[in-house]
Amino acid sequence: MTEINRLCLGCMNEKESDGPCEKCGYSNDAPYLPSYLAPGTILNDRYIVGKLLSYNGEGATYIGFDKVTGAKVTVKEYMPDTLCSRKKGDPQIVVDANRLPLYKTYMSEFVELNKALLKARSMTHIQTVLDIFPQNNTAYVIFEFINGITLKAYLANCSGELTWDRVKELFPPILTTLSLVHSAGIIHRGISPQTILVTEKNELKLIDFQISAGRTTGTEIACEMYPGYSAPEQYSSAEWQGTWTDVYGISATLYRVLTGCVPTESISRLGNDNCPEPMVINRNVPSHVSKVIMNGLKLNTSNRIQTITELVVKLFEQPKFNTAEQEPVRPVQRVRKVETKEEAKPAPTGTKSANAKKKKQNNKIAVIATIIVCAVIVIGFAIAITVLAITDKGNTSSTDPNYYSAPESTTTSSAPETTTTNTTVSSDTAPDIVYGCPTFTGALFTSIQDTYNFVKITAEYKFDDTVANGIVISQSIKPDTEIKSGTEIKLVVSKGPASIKLPDYTGLKVDQYTALLSQKNVKFEKKATSDTHGVKDGYVVKCSKEIGETVNVKDSEKVTVYYAKSGGSSSSSSTSSKTN
Known part of the structure; x- marks a missing residue:
C-alpha cells in the first residue's frame, strides 16, 4: 500500500524522496487556483484530491487517490463559477443568493446525468463512474482513472x-457504446x-460528459464548445438538441x-x-464514406x-460497385503506349478473361466481408443492450480503475495552416512517360503538396x-491534359473572404477565440x-468591434481582443496574427 505522506499530488505515484516528484516534477507545495480545492x-x-486537471463552466476535474x-x-466537482465561489483554503462552496435556484437546478441535472452513467458502467467504452456523493x-x-x-x-x-x-x-465498439448511451437518454x-x-x-x-447548459451558448454558465465539432444547434439555446447533435460530433x-483537417466550424458554415x-x-477516402460523413x-x-x-448502417453498407469510384485516384492517368512486335491477345469471344474472373471474385469477397462487418456491429448492439438491461441496481462499483488521461480543458481547433510560399516538387521519373494532368481545383492545397511529386507546383x-481558405480555385493546365514529368503547374489558392463578420x-x-480569428486570417x-463585467479570468470580455461587425481581412484590419484578468490592465498586451 502506498504511504499517503509520500504520495505525489500531481500524478498520485509514490515519491522516493522529499521535494519535486521524480516522475512528473510536481511539487506538493506548488501554488493552486484559490477557487478550486x-x-x-x-x-x-x-x-x-490532487492537482487540478481542468475546469469549465460546469465544474472542475482533479486527479485523485x-x-x-x-x-x-x-x-469531478460541480462548481459553476458564474453561480458560486470559494474562499482559498475553504472547501465549502458559497452560492450567490440570487442564483441559488439555478445553481440547484443545474446541480440536480449534474447528479442525474452521472447517476445514469453509473447505471451504464457495464459499457466498456465510456469512462466508468465509481461513486457519487x-x-x-x-x-x-468519482471516475476510473484511464491511462x-x-x-x-x-x-x-x-x-x-x-x-x-x-x-x-x-x-465500431465506441459507436456501439454511443448508441447504447443514447438509448439510456x-x-x-x-x-x-x-x-x-x-x-x-x-x-x-468516450469521456467528459456534461450537462446541456455547459455545451450550449446563451445559458447562465460558461459554455465549452469545440469549434469544428460542435453542431450548429449548440450555438443557440432556442434550438432542439438530440441524438443528431452527437451524430454531428x-x-x-x-x-x-x-x-487530417478539422471541418469548417458549423456556425461559420x-x-x-x-x-x-x-x-x-x-482521395483515398471511399466515396460512399465521404458522402455519409457529409450527411x-x-x-x-x-x-x-x-x-x-x-x-453505422450507412457507413458500413456495401456501396454499388464502380471500379472508378472504388480505386483511389492515382497521379498517373495515362501512359503513352510503347509498340512491340507481339501484342497480348484479347480473350476469346464468349469466354471471360482471367482479369474479369479475378475482379468478380474480389467483388464477391468484398461483399461478404462487408456483410460480416455489419453483422458483427449489429450483434454487438444487441448483446450490449441485453447486458445493459440485466445489470446494475447499485450505486457504486468496485471496478479497478487502471487507466486515465486528463481531458483538455481548453478546446482550440483549427484547420492546418496553408503555406505562403511557392512549392516546387521535382521527380526523376523517366522523361518518355506521359501523364494526364490531375484535377487540383477544389482540393486542399496542403494535400496536393504531399501527393503529386511528379510535377512542379507553384501557388x-x-x-x-x-x-x-486553402482550397485551390483554379489551375493553369486543364485536367487530363497530357503532361510530362517535371511540368510546371500554377495553382491559384484561396485565402478565404476579403472581409468577414466578427465571430x-x-x-x-x-486562446480559443484568437485561434478562431487566426483561422479566418484576422489580425488581432x-x-x-x-x-471583467463578471467574466471569468482568461475568457473574452469584449472586442474593439461588435459581434457580427465587418472586419476587413484584405487590408489587414486589426481587432483588439480584451480578456478578463484579475488585477490586470488594458495596457498589458500581446499581438498575434496570421498571414498568407
Whole structure:
C-alpha cells in the first residue's frame, strides 16, 4: 500500500524522496487556483484530491487517490463559477443568493446525468463512474482513472490521419457504446478528438460528459464548445438538441481522422457552407464514406442523419460497385503506349478473361466481408443492450480503475495552416512517360503538396468570398491534359473572404477565440483588462468591434481582443496574427 505522506499530488505515484516528484516534477507545495480545492483535501473520508486537471463552466476535474483500493481515480466537482465561489483554503462552496435556484437546478441535472452513467458502467467504452456523493454544498463524481492519450494526440503520432481500414478497426465498439448511451437518454454534446481517449490496449473511450447548459451558448454558465465539432444547434439555446447533435460530433471526428483537417466550424458554415468533402481532401477516402460523413454534418437537423445506428448502417453498407469510384485516384492517368512486335491477345469471344474472373471474385469477397462487418456491429448492439438491461441496481462499483488521461480543458481547433510560399516538387521519373494532368481545383492545397511529386507546383494566393481558405480555385493546365514529368503547374489558392463578420466570443477563452480569428486570417491584438463585467479570468470580455461587425481581412484590419484578468490592465498586451 502506498504511504499517503509520500504520495505525489500531481500524478498520485509514490515519491522516493522529499521535494519535486521524480516522475512528473510536481511539487506538493506548488501554488493552486484559490477557487478550486486545495491539493491534499480529503473527500468522503476516502478520496485524496490532487492537482487540478481542468475546469469549465460546469465544474472542475482533479486527479485523485482512493485510500480504500489504493488506486488512482478522477474526481469531478460541480462548481459553476458564474453561480458560486470559494474562499482559498475553504472547501465549502458559497452560492450567490440570487442564483441559488439555478445553481440547484443545474446541480440536480449534474447528479442525474452521472447517476445514469453509473447505471451504464457495464459499457466498456465510456469512462466508468465509481461513486457519487454530496459534500461542501455541492456534488462530486468519482471516475476510473484511464491511462492513455487523447485521440488528438494519437493522430499527431500517426502523421495526422488514419486510413479507412484502421478506422473500421477502432471505431465500431465506441459507436456501439454511443448508441447504447443514447438509448439510456444521455447526450454527450462534446464529441471530438479531445474527448476520446486511446488506451494502452488501443481501445477508444468516450469521456467528459456534461450537462446541456455547459455545451450550449446563451445559458447562465460558461459554455465549452469545440469549434469544428460542435453542431450548429449548440450555438443557440432556442434550438432542439438530440441524438443528431452527437451524430454531428462523431461525423466531424471521423472527418478529422480521415483527412487530417478539422471541418469548417458549423456556425461559420451557416452563412457560406464551403466545407469540402473528405474525399476532396484525401482521395483515398471511399466515396460512399465521404458522402455519409457529409450527411452527418448537415446543418439542418431534419436533413441530418438522426441516429448513430443509422450512421453505422450507412457507413458500413456495401456501396454499388464502380471500379472508378472504388480505386483511389492515382497521379498517373495515362501512359503513352510503347509498340512491340507481339501484342497480348484479347480473350476469346464468349469466354471471360482471367482479369474479369479475378475482379468478380474480389467483388464477391468484398461483399461478404462487408456483410460480416455489419453483422458483427449489429450483434454487438444487441448483446450490449441485453447486458445493459440485466445489470446494475447499485450505486457504486468496485471496478479497478487502471487507466486515465486528463481531458483538455481548453478546446482550440483549427484547420492546418496553408503555406505562403511557392512549392516546387521535382521527380526523376523517366522523361518518355506521359501523364494526364490531375484535377487540383477544389482540393486542399496542403494535400496536393504531399501527393503529386511528379510535377512542379507553384501557388498564387488570392482572396475569394466563395472558396474556403486553402482550397485551390483554379489551375493553369486543364485536367487530363497530357503532361510530362517535371511540368510546371500554377495553382491559384484561396485565402478565404476579403472581409468577414466578427465571430461570437461568448463563453470562449482568449486562446480559443484568437485561434478562431487566426483561422479566418484576422489580425488581432490581445489585451488584459480588470473590467471583467463578471467574466471569468482568461475568457473574452469584449472586442474593439461588435459581434457580427465587418472586419476587413484584405487590408489587414486589426481587432483588439480584451480578456478578463484579475488585477490586470488594458495596457498589458500581446499581438498575434496570421498571414498568407
